[in-house]
Each structure stands twice: as C-alpha cells, then as structure tokens.
Amino acid sequence: MKKIFIILIILLLLTGCYNYKELNEISIISSISIDKEDDEYLVGAQIMNAKQDEESENSQVIVYTSKGKTINEALRNMTMKSPSKLYGGHLSKLVISEEVAKEGIINVIDMFQRLTEIRNEFTITVAKDIDAKNVIKVMTSPESVPAEYVKTSLESADLSSALSYSTKLDEFASLYLKKGIDPVIAVVEVKNFKKKGTTTDNTSTTDPVSKIVLGNIGVTNEGKLEKFLTKNETIGYNFIRNQVQEMLIPVKCDDKYYSSISVLGNDTKTDVKKVNNKYKININVNTKGIIAEYNCSKNLTKDSTIKELEKNTEKKIRYYINKALEAQTNTKGKFLGLERTIYLDYPKYSNEDYNVKISVNVELNRKGEIRNSSKGAKD
Amino acid sequence: MNTKISNKGFASIIFFVSQSMFLGVGLTQILNSSNQNSPMAILLGSILGLIVLYLFLKIFDYEKDLTVFEKFEKLYGKVLGNIINLLLVLLFAFYFIYTLWSIQIYIQNKYLDKTPSIIILVLFLIPVVYSVNKGIKPIAKLSSIIFIISFIEIILSIFGLTSVLEIDNLKPFFETPFSIILKNSLYFISYFLTPVFLMLTVPKNQIESSKKVNKNIIIFYIFGCINFILLFTFIIGIFGIELSQLFYYPEFTLVKKINYFNFIEHVENILSTQWLFSLFMSSVMSLLFMNKYLEHNKINKKIIYYGFIILSLFISTILFKNTTIGYSLVKRYFSILYTIPIFLLLLISFIISRFKKNKD
Numbered sequence: 001m002k003k004i005f006i007i008l009i010i011l012l013l014l015t016g017c018y019n020y021k022e023l024n025e026i027s028i029i030s031s032i033s034i035d036k037e038d039d040e041y042l043v044g045a046q047i048m049n050a051k052q053d054e055e056s057e058n059s060q061v062i063v064y065t066s067k068g069k070t071i072n073e074a075l076r077n078m079t080m081k082s083p084s085k086l087y088g089g090h091l092s093k094l095v096i097s098e099e100v101a102k103e104g105i106i107n108v109i110d111m112f113q114r115l116t117e118i119r120n121e122f123t124i125t126v127a128k129d130i131d132a133k134n135v136i137k138v139m140t141s142p143e144s145v146p147a148e149y150v151k152t153s154l155e156s157a158d159l160s161s162a163l164s165y166s167t168k169l170d171e172f173a174s175l176y177l178k179k180g181i182d183p184v185i186a187v188v189e190v191k192n193f194k195k196k197g198t199t200t201d202n203t204s205t206t207d208p209v210s211k212i213v214l215g216n217i218g219v220t221n222e223g224k225l226e227k228f229l230t231k232n233e234t235i236g237y238n239f240i241r242n243q244v245q246e247m248l249i250p251v252k253c254d255d256k257y258y259s260s261i262s263v264l265g266n267d268t269k270t271d272v273k274k275v276n277n278k279y280k281i282n283i284n285v286n287t288k289g290i291i292a293e294y295n296c297s298k299n300l301t302k303d304s305t306i307k308e309l310e311k312n313t314e315k316k317i318r319y320y321i322n323k324a325l326e327a328q329t330n331t332k333g334k335f336l337g338l339e340r341t342i343y344l345d346y347p348k349y350s351n352e353d354y355n356v357k358i359s360v361n362v363e364l365n366r367k368g369e370i371r372n373s374s375k376g377a378k379d
Numbered sequence: 380m381n382t383k384i385s386n387k388g389f390a391s392i393i394f395f396v397s398q399s400m401f402l403g404v405g406l407t408q409i410l411n412s413s414n415q416n417s418p419m420a421i422l423l424g425s426i427l428g429l430i431v432l433y434l435f436l437k438i439f440d441y442e443k444d445l446t447v448f449e450k451f452e453k454l455y456g457k458v459l460g461n462i463i464n465l466l467l468v469l470l471f472a473f474y475f476i477y478t479l480w481s482i483q484i485y486i487q488n489k490y491l492d493k494t495p496s497i498i499i500l501v502l503f504l505i506p507v508v509y510s511v512n513k514g515i516k517p518i519a520k521l522s523s524i525i526f527i528i529s530f531i532e533i534i535l536s537i538f539g540l541t542s543v544l545e546i547d548n549l550k551p552f553f554e555t556p557f558s559i560i561l562k563n564s565l566y567f568i569s570y571f572l573t574p575v576f577l578m579l580t581v582p583k584n585q586i587e588s589s590k591k592v593n594k595n596i597i598i599f600y601i602f603g604c605i606n607f608i609l610l611f612t613f614i615i616g617i618f619g620i621e622l623s624q625l626f627y628y629p630e631f632t633l634v635k636k637i638n639y640f641n642f643i644e645h646v647e648n649i650l651s652t653q654w655l656f657s658l659f660m661s662s663v664m665s666l667l668f669m670n671k672y673l674e675h676n677k678i679n680k681k682i683i684y685y686g687f688i689i690l691s692l693f694i695s696t697i698l699f700k701n702t703t704i705g706y707s708l709v710k711r712y713f714s715i716l717y718t719i720p721i722f723l724l725l726l727i728s729f730i731i732s733r734f735k736k737n738k739d
Contacts, residue, residue, distance in 0.1 A: 010505065089645075113625070116489055119635060119645075170618065170636075177621030347551040 027084045030061065031093035031147035032071075033132035034100050034108050040067045041100070041108070043074035044133035045086060046147055060145050063137050063198075071111045088118040093147040094169070095125050095188065097132040098225065105185065106176060106223025112169055120170040123154055125186045126218050126225060135188055137198040138210050146212065153214055154186055162238040162247040162263075163231060164214050176223050180340030180349075182333040184237065187215030187228060221333035229327055236324025239285055239317060240336050242268040249289075251312045253296035260293035261313045261364065272342050272354075279342050279354035285317055290366040300372045306364055314360040321358050383587035388519030389578075390595035391526040394603045395660035396574040399478060401607070402485060402654050403627055403702070404709050405570035410611070410629065413563040415548070415620045416555040417611045423560060424567030425604035431572045432600055434725040436593050439583055441732045447579035448675040454731050463724065468672045470717060471577065472687065475665040477709065479503070479695035482658045484702055489631055490648065496696040507659065508688060511666045515581050518663055525660075529653035533606060536650050537613075539637035544616040569718035571603070576721050577664040580671050627702070630654065 033044035044065040064081045068074030075086055094112065096105060105124065112118050127135045140149035154166035166186045167175075175183035190197070190212055197210025216234040219226045229237060238244045244266040253259040265288040273280050291300070291309065298305045328336045338356065342349045413420040442450055447467075452460030482503055483496045491499060510518050578596075583589050614629045617636060626632050634650040669687065673680045699705030 006505075006509075116492065120632075121636075121638075121644075170622065173625075174619040174622040177625075178619055344547060344550040347554045 021085065025084050026087040027082050028090050029086055029088050030090060030145055031095060031136050031150075032075075032088075032091060033065075033095040033097070033127070033136045034071065035097040035132050036099050036103070037067065040069055041071055041074050042067050042133065043071055043078070044136055045075065045078060045082075046136040046145075047082065047086075048090075048145065061147075063133070065133055071108055088112075088115065091118055091122045092151050093123050093125060093136075095127050095132040095135045097127050098129070100132070101126045101185070101218065101220075101225035104222075104224045105172070105220060109169060109173065113173060120173075121168055123151060123166045123168055123186060124172055125150065125154075125166075125188045128187050128189045128215050128218075128228065130190045130193055134193050134198075135190055135212065138190055138193070138212050139198060139200055139208075140212055141208065150188060150212060150214075153212075157214055158243070158245070160246045162235050162244045163216060164234065165217050165238060165241075165243055175337075176220075178340060180334055180343045181337035182220050182222075182335050184229075184335050185218040185220060185225065187218050189213050189215050219327075219331050219333045219335045221331065226331055226333045230323070232320055232323040233327040234324075236320035236322070236327075237336065239266070239268055239321050240270070240283060240324055240338075242266070242270075244268075244287075248292065249313055249316050251309060251316055253294060253298065253309065253312070257295040258293075259291060259295060259309060261289045261309070261362075262292035263287055263289045265289075270338070270341050272345050274346060279346070279349065279352065281338055281341060281354055281356045283321065283356060283358045285321070285358070285360040287313070287317060287360070287362045289313070289362065289364055290368065291364055292368065294367075294373045295375070296373070297375045297378075299376050300367060310362045310364055313362040313364070317360045317362065318358055321360075325356060382516070384516050384581065384585050385519045385523060386586055386588050386592050387595055388521075388523035389515070389581065389586050390592060390599045391522045392519065392578055392660060392664065393575055393596055393599045394526060394529070394606075395522065395657040396577055396664055397571045397600075397603050398654065398657035399481070399574055399661035400570035400709075400713065402481060402630075402658065403706050404713070405566065406610075406614075406629060407624070407627065407706075408710050409563045409566060410614070410620070411624050412566075413560055414555050415550065415615050416553065416560055417563070417615060417620075418549070418608050420560045420563035421567055421604065421608050421611055422564075424564030424571070425601070425608070427564055428568040428572055428600070428604070429597075431568055431722060431725070432575075432597065434722075434729050435572070435575060435579070436596065437729050437732070438725055439579060440593070441728075443583040443589065446582055446671055446675060448672060450579075451728070454728050454735070464672060464675075466720075468669055470720075471665045471668045472691070474574070474717070475662060475669070476691045476695045476698060478658050478662045478665065479691060480698040480705065482655070482662070483695060484705070485628065485654070485658070489628065489651070497692070500692050500695060503659070503662075504688065504692060507662045507666060510663050511670055515585070515667065518660075518667070522660060525653075525656045529656055532650050532653050533609075535646075536634055536637065537609065539639055539646075539650075540613050540617060540633065543636055544613060545619075546616060548616045548619045549612065566714065567607070569714045571607075573713070573718045573721055574661055574664070576725075577661075577668050580664070580668050627706075 028048040029045045030048050031046040035042040044063055047062045049060050049062055064078050066074045066078040068077050140146045157164040164186050167183055172183045175181050192210050194209050216229050216231055218228050247263045249261045250258045251261050267286045269284045271282050409417050448464045451463050483499050486499050586592050614623045614633050623629050631651050634647040637646050638644045
C-alpha cells in the first residue's frame with residue numbers, strides 16, 4: 001500500500017507538466033537583427049510561423065521589431081506585439097548593422113552567451129549598406145525561411161568557395177579573448193531592397209525583386225568592425241587560416257584565355273622560428289586540385305603543360321596570400337592570427353616585427369573526363 | 380541469500396562522490412588558475428592523490444568489521460573519538476546541505492529555470508532518502524548501474540567532441556609557473572578525495588571478496604582521474620582557455636557543442652546527467668553517513684533524521700545569497716574546513732593504527 005502510494009505521488013509529480021508550454025504558445029526565433037535608432041537598440045526577431053502550411057500563401061516567417069536600451073529589454077518589449085513567448089533555442093543567425101558592428105559587436109553578444117536556452121552555434125553576420133532588420137525581412141527561395149537561406153549559403157560558401165567565412169558566436173568570443181588574433185565576421189547584403197521583396201511574391205518568381213547575397217568578410221579590432229576585405233583578400237585569409245576546403249582558381253593559360261583549377265584539398269601549416277632575435281613565420285601551403293576547365297590550345301597530355309599550370313596556380317595562391325598580408329598591414333585587427341602563431345611557440349613575444357615566408361606547392365592530379373582540350377588536340 | 384555489498388558497485392561510488400565538488404567550484408577554480416596547463420595539474424594531482432588514497436585504504440583496512448565511528452572510538456578512545464565523530468557528522472551534514480544547494484542551482488540554471496527550488500529539491504530528495512533507507516547494498520548496485528550509463532555518456536561525448544578539438548588551444552605549454560600547477564594539483568586532490576572519506580561509513584567486511592575491493596577502488600580512482608584529464612583537455616581544446624574561464628559550468632557548455640552526423644544535436648541534457656548522478660551519490664553517501672552515526676549512537680533516529688532532512692530542504696534554498704558568494708565561499712573555505720582536518724585525521728589515524736599494530 002505504501003509503495004503504491006509513493007508510486008502514485010511520483011507519477012503525479014513526474015509528469016513533466018509543470019509550467020509546460022505548448023508549441024503554439026511559443027514563438028520560435030530563427031534570426032535576430034540589431035540596429036541602432038535614437039540611442040537605443042532596435043531589435044528585430046524573425047519568428048517561424050507555426051500555423052503556415054503547404055497550401056497556405058502566408059509567409060513562413062513573421063518579423064517583429066522593438067526598441068530597448070539592451071537587447072534583452074528590446075526582446076521583452078516585443079512581447080507587446082507577439083502573441084506568445086519568444087523562444088531562442090533555434091536561433092541560427094544574428095544580423096548586426098554596420099553602425100552597431102562598428103560601435104562594437106562585443107557590446108551586443110553578452111545576452112546570447114548568458115541565456116541557457118540559446119545555443120552558441122549560430123552565425124554572426126554584418127549587414128552591409130542596409131539596415132539589419134531589412135535583411136531578415138527579405139523572403140527567399142528555395143529556402144523559405146530567410147535565416148536558413150543565409151545559413152545554408154554561408155555553409156556552402158565555406159565549403160566550396162573560400163569567398164566568405166562564417167563565424168559562430170563561440171568562435172567569435174573565443175578569438176576576441178585570445179592573444180594575438182581577432183575574429184572576422186561574415187557579411188550579408190541585399191540587392192535592390194524593395195517592399196515587395198518582403199512579401200511571398202518575392203519567392204514566386206524566377207527573378208526575385210530583392211535578393212540576399214553574401215559579401216566577403218569583415219575584420220574586427222577589439223570587438224569592433226574595422227573594415228571589409230575584398231574577394232582576393234578573403235581568399236588569402238582563408239588560405240593562411242587553413243580554412244579552404246574546396247574552391248575554384250581561375251589561372252591564365254595563355255595570353256588571352258583562362259583555365260579553372262578546382263581545389264579539392266588544402267593544408268596550410270604555419271610555423272615560426274626565431275633567428276638572430278627576429279621571428280620568421282613560414283606559411284606552407286599544400287594544395288591538391290584538378291583541372292576543371294582548360295580553354296587554351298597547349299597540349300595537356302604533356303607533363304610540361306601540367307607543370308606550367310601548377311606553377312601558375314602556385315603564383316595565384318601566393319598572390320591571394322600576399323593580398324591578405326597587405327590587408328593585415330593596413331589594419332589594426334590581427335585577423336590573420338600570425339602574432340598568435342608566434343605567441344604559441346614564444347609566449348614572451350611582445351609585438352616585435354616579424355618576417356613572413358610563403359611557400360606554395362600545388363599538385364594537379366586529374367583532368368576530368370578528357371585527356372586534352374579539343375582546342376589542343378586539333379593544334 | 381547473499382547479504383554482502385557488491386565489490387565493484389561499492390568501488391564505483393568513488394567515481395561519483397569524487398566529482399561532486401567540481402561542479403561550479405573545482406573546475407572553474409583550476410581553469411582560472413592553471414590556465415591551459417590545467418590537464419597537467421590534474422595529472423600531477425592524480426599521482427599525488429595516490430598518497431591520500433593509500434591512507435584512506437589503510438584506514439579502510441583497519442578493523443574491517445567496524446564502521447568509521449567505531450574505528451575512531453577505538454583509535455582515539457571513547458571521549459575524543461566521540462568528539463571527532465560529532466565534528467565529522469556536523470561537517471558532512473553541512474556538506475549534504477551544500478550538495479542540495481548545488482543541485483538546485485545547477486538544475487535551475489540548466490534545465491528548469493522556472494521551477495521553484497523547493498519542488499526540485501523534494502523530487503531530488505525522494506530517491507535520496509529512499510536509497511539511504513534501503514541501505515548500502517542497493518546503493519552500491521545503483522552506483523554500478525549509473526556508472527555504466529555515465530561511462531556510455533563519456534564515450535559518446537568523446538566521440539562527438541574529438542572532431543572540434545584544437546590542440547593549438549592547449550598551447551603555450553609550461554607557461555604557468557610550476558608552483559601554480561602544484562598548488563592546483565593540491566586543490567584537485569582536495570576536491571576529488573575529501574568526499575571519498577564518506578565511503579569509510581561501510582565496514583570492509585560487509586563487501587563481497589573484500590580482498591579485491593582496494594584494487595577496484597584504485598581502478599575507479601584512476602578512471603575518475605582520466606575522466607577529469609580528458610574533460611579539462613576538451614574544455615580548453617575546444618573553447619580556448621580564455622573563453623572556458625567565463626563559464627560557470629564549462630562541462631555543460633562543452634556537451635552543447637556535440638552534433639552527431641550533422642543531425643543529432645541538442646543532446647546536452649542527456650550527456651550531462653553524470654553530473655546529476657555525482658551530486659545524487661554524494662547526497663546519498665553524506666545522508667548515509669549521518670544515518671549510520673545516529674544508528675551508532677542509538678539516538679531516537681527517526682525524529683532527528685527526518686527533522687534534519689526537512690530542515691536541510693529549507694536551509695539549502697537560502698544557504699547563500701547568490702551563486703557568486705556561494706561558490707567563492709566554498710572555494711575559499713572548503714580546503715581549510717574539510718580537506719586539511721580530514722586528511723590530517725587520516726594521517727594521524729594511520730600512524731596510531733600502525734603504532735597499535737606494532738604494540739600488539
């Protein structure tokens with residue numbers, strides 16, 4: 001009898017029903033935007049529309065905006081507009097306006113690190129030349145949730161182009177705190193932002209009015225956005241930081257035409273030596289790739305042609321890296337982390353000058369379906 | 380019917396009780412002081428800790444039929460022995476209240492932020508009191524079951540975290556002065572081995588194949604140490620030391636990173652249960668310590684025992700004003716109030732027992 005009584009009490013207490021919330025009672029936030037307006041933060045929250053179904057023409061997301069002195073206050077103020085409690089457990093993107101980023105990205109991330117329900121695995125992006133709130137309003141296709149669209153675009157850019165780099169919150173905070181390195185941040189832009197772009201009409205056409213496009217990366221210094229890198233500088237940055245997985249390098253193969261080298265694997269090793277009280281950093285790049293396109297008339301079956309192509313690819317990679325190094329000398333932010341490389345081996349390093357030596361080795365293993373180009377075979 | 384306590388089950392208790400002081404206290408203290416050399420401090424602490432474990436095992440071996448209270452009465456005489464026992468019970472009564480406070484803070488922080496503390500504690504205390512009332516045999520069995528669960532969790536965590544580990548985060552090696560590493564290795568011993576004293580509640584002869592129990596305790600001790608070396612390595616290797624130092628519970632934040640095959644995520648609530656188990660076992664062992672003391676002194680058990688449980692339920696919710704004060708007080712006074720007296724007691728008891736043995 002006693003046991004049954006205890007079991008009954010436990011059954012009643014352990015139902016998991018205490019303070020529970022039904023799915024339709026919470027608003028799942030997929031992305032958040034942060035702008036500045038009248039000395040306050042203007043926070044936008046993109047909420048997943050749980051009531052939307054396949055046949056409905058309603059948007060899959062709804063965007064609410066609200067102001068506050070802090071991000072949390074702005075989100076709380078949003079409860080006056082949103083019918084249900086905001087839930088941040090599925091947040092996948094944070095868009096910060098250029099103004100806020102320049103004032104300090106570090107000033108707005110504390111809440112996201114502090115709240116348990118939020119996972120630190122979302123990407124931080126800067127909205128270039130547009131308000132952050134407008135980025136999360138643009139309707140996209142084929143991914144109908146704009147946050148997912150940006151997330152998958154960034155993942156795809158990271159994986160296959162080396163033209164961007166997505167930094168997650170944890171990584172941003174970790175690099176900000178580390179000595180001798182500063183984090184970078186992904187950039188999003190909206191081409192031709194129009195009111196129509198925020199409606200479902202934008203997704204039902206082959207040529208959307210407004211489009212979200214990825215920019216290259218932004219460099220930070222002491223948690224503040226310092227400048228944006230160009231395409232070549234971004235590629236160079238990714239090579240130095242060993243973040244290139246796959247990409248395409250256009251390489252000149254005669255006076256007029258180009259070939260495409262598809263990088264299928266890259267390994268960059270950075271080491272440092274102290275010679276005569278001077279630090280020497282060696283950046284060793286080992287790249288493997290295939291010939292993905294060849295529009296010249298040279299004979300590709302000859303080893304010398306392949307060797308020449310490899311040399312030209314090496315030159316191009318060296319060019320990218322030099323561009324990134326040049327960008328580094330013109331910025332305060334240590335985005336390449338070369339000082340950190342020195343610090344890890346020589347902890348007493350204190351910002352002395354250092355030399356950088358680059359060595360690049362490219363191996364082109366395959367040529368695809370054809371041995372030679374049609375042009376080369378005819379000649 | 381076999382009335383003896385399972386050998387491995389009993390030995391596995393060391394794995395859990397040794398973890399309890401690290402949640403919110405030990406981990407952050409060692410991380411903040413030893414920096415990226417924390418795994419080294421743990422390794423050194425594990426080796427030095429064998430000395431303390433040796434003392435513990437020697438006292439455990441002394442008069443195998445007696446409980447810890449009877450042993451101290453025999454070693455120090457009735458009066459002094461009673462005073463020591465009373466002081467120990469008071470210390471571990473406060474330790475029990477602290478574990479309740481700690482679990483309540485941890486659960487509210489990580490799982491049930493809206494649930495009132497009292498509900499969390501009542502639900503937590505029901506199995507604790509039930510286990511203690513059933514005695515050490517079911518507790519040892521329970522320990523062996525939850526050890527298997529924890530072991531699987533550890534393996535799964537390692538499997539999920541290895542891919543995001545960055546060895547560079549552990550560099551520069553040997554930057555922290557050796558004196559600090561040594562100091563932190565002593566803190567590790569303090570947090571790891573002080574609660575192990577609770578295991579002396581059980582007379583050795585009550586354990587099946589008692590000759591093997593020392594060996595198994597050492598095995599579980601080594602396993603616990605390896606677990607901590609890996610934990611510190613993964614925390615620093617994944618977050619970098621600077622970010623790791625920010626977290627209250629870096630071990631929980633660590634398992635938040637796990638993502639199996641790019642689609643199984645949000646598994647932190649499952650993989651972090653070993654920390655709940657450790658607090659559970661610590662509460663069980665400290666309450667058992669009290670229970671056995673009351674039994675030993677033939678005091679009207681039920682009133683004091685249940686009175687203490689109800690009282691601790693309320694005290695633990697208001698024990699510290701906030702987590703900052705709570706954790707910093709524990710960090711400051713645990714070694715002085717608990718570790719030094721207990722380790723000294725073990726050492727003196729060991730010397731007296733040797734002396735008595737030689738005399739006999």
